[in-house]
Amino acid sequence: MTQSHTITVEPLGREVECREDQSILDACLRSGVWLPHSCTHGTCATCKADVLEGEVDHGAASSFALMDYERDEGKLLPCTARPRSDVVIEADIDVDDSVEVFPVQDYTATVVELTEIARETVRLVVELDREIGFNAGQYLKFQVPAADGLPAVDRTWSIASPPTEARRLEFHVRRVPGGRGTDGWVFGGLAVGDTVAVSGPYGRFVLRTGDDRHAVLVGGGTGLAPLKSMLRHALENGEYEGHLTLYQGARTREWLYDVDYFRSLAARFPSQFTYRPCLSEESAADCGDEAGRYGFGMVTDVIAADHESLSGCSGYLCGPPPMVEAALKTLMGKRLFPRDIHREEFFNESDKESGAVRSPLIKR
Numbered sequence: 149m150t151q152s153h154t155i156t157v158e159p160l161g162r163e164v165e166c167r168e169d170q171s172i173l174d175a176c177l178r179s180g181v182w183l184p185h186s187c188t189h190g191t192c193a194t195c196k197a198d199v200l201e202g203e204v205d206h207g208a209a210s211s212f213a214l215m216d217y218e219r220d221e222g223k224l225l226p227c228t229a230r231p232r233s234d235v236v237i238e239a240d241i242d243v244d245d246s247v248e249v250f251p252v253q254d255y256t257a258t259v260v261e262l263t264e265i266a267r268e269t270v271r272l273v274v275e276l277d278r279e280i281g282f283n284a285g286q287y288l289k290f291q292v293p294a295a296d297g298l299p300a301v302d303r304t305w306s307i308a309s310p311p312t313e314a315r316r317l318e319f320h321v322r323r324v325p326g327g328r329g330t331d332g333w334v335f336g337g338l339a340v341g342d343t344v345a346v347s348g349p350y351g352r353f354v355l356r357t358g359d360d361r362h363a364v365l366v367g368g369g370t371g372l373a374p375l376k377s378m379l380r381h382a383l384e385n386g387e388y389e390g391h392l393t394l395y396q397g398a399r400t401r402e403w404l405y406d407v408d409y410f411r412s413l414a415a416r417f418p419s420q421f422t423y424r425p426c427l428s429e430e431s432a433a434d435c436g437d438e439a440g441r442y443g444f445g446m447v448t449d450v451i452a453a454d455h456e457s458l459s460g461c462s463g464y465l466c467g468p469p470p471m472v473e474a475a476l477k478t479l480m481g482k483r484l485f486p487r488d489i490h491r492e493e494f495f496n497e498s499d500k501e502s503g504a505v506r507s508p509l510i511k512r
């Protein structure tokens with residue numbers, strides 16, 4: 149049997165048992181001890197913490213997210229570190245009372261829908277074996293089965309449905325050429341009726357419910373997924389007091405999806421929701437009679453043109469790391485405080501290798 153060790157998490161003083169083949173973050177989240185995290189695979193550095201006592205194996209921590217000198221100084225990434233003795237860590241735990249902590253659990257999910265909704269993009273709907281608790285904006289890990297001699301791997305996709313739909317969960321998945329989870333699995337043979345192993349919920353990119361500020365939500369590609377969960381929760385379940393504006397960025401109309409859904413949501417909640425789909429590679433002339441329904445240019449250009457100032461607002465940004473970085477700069481340029489900007493970057497395996505790390509614009 150694999151040996152276990154005790155992890156003490158300071159400043160909480162909480163103790164959890166962790167196997168030698170388990171990450172410290174996984175053990176904590178499964179025990180209901182919340183630690184900051186985002187990518188959960190050693191890329192983003194969000195979870196970085198201090199080892200006060202004990203030995204760890206740093207595992208697959210990217211050398212960009214955890215530099216050699218930081219390892220020497222006694223830092224670790226709990227999402228990849230595995231204990232080799234009893235360990236005491238100190239984490240920067242910023243408790244937000246508006247965000248509930250749901251312990252991570254394993255579930256069996258059955259695929260009930262797999263539909264193409266835009267270019268290279270599918271809507272994947274699964275039914276879990278039992279209800280799950282999560283905050284709008286969080287994600288699940290899917291176990292991509294072993295294939296062609298390669299071991300099983302985890303891939304993370306954000307939940308696009310609201311927490312009130314606790315068994316039937318929606319996801320939006322974009323094909324990445326050569327990707328194990330998308331090209332090789334979701335687009336490469338996964339079918340309605342298949343069962344898959346998932347775990348969750350993970351992530352700290354969550355809607356701050358009850359807020360009354362104007363929230364600007366910016367999604368690029370399938371970065372729309374967690375924002376859709378947030379918007380449905382905010383509007384359909386009455387969980388948000390302020391106005392919400394969604395900027396959905398895509399190259400052309402064939403990459404956009406759920407446009408009619410968001411238009412109908414805007415019609416249902418005219419005083420609380422504004423929808424702005426933006427096209428970066430099509431012009432008003434390309435769209436003819438429909439031109440008035442879109443913003444043209446990069447999503448950041450449309451935001452900049454729409455607002456003199458965003459002082460006093462909050463921001464939720466999600467999608468490819470370069471888009472999130474650009475949107476972050478735009479919102480900060482419009483006088484939005486970094487502490488009020490929440491973001492999720494869709495890192496993949498190639499980002500891990502190339503060392504894409506979190507924005508230098510925001511101090512950790």
Ligand SMILES: Cc1cc2nc3c(=O)[nH]c(=O)nc-3n(C[C@H](O)[C@H](O)[C@H](O)COP(=O)(O)OP(=O)(O)OC[C@H]3O[C@@H](n4cnc5c(N)ncnc54)[C@H](O)[C@@H]3O)c2cc1C
Pocket residue numbers: 186187287303304305306307319320321322323324325326327328329330331332351370371373374492493494495496497498499501
């Ligand atoms: C918090 C979070 C939430 C996410 N939510 C979503 C979502 O809702 N929808 C969505 O579509 N995506 C989402 N993503 C991205 C998702 O997790 C996957 O990264 C994405 O779907 C690609 O997975 P893949 O297995 O197909 O590709 P990967 O196997 O990760 O490969 C990606 C690319 O990297 C290349 N590559 C693979 N291994 C290496 C290597 N060792 N060195 C160099 N290059 C390599 C591949 O050839 C491919 O081109 C999210 C990511 C995060 C971190």
Ligand code: FES
Pocket residue numbers: 184185186187188189190191192193194195196213225226227228
């Ligand atoms: S959550 Fe640990 S590095 Fe991203």
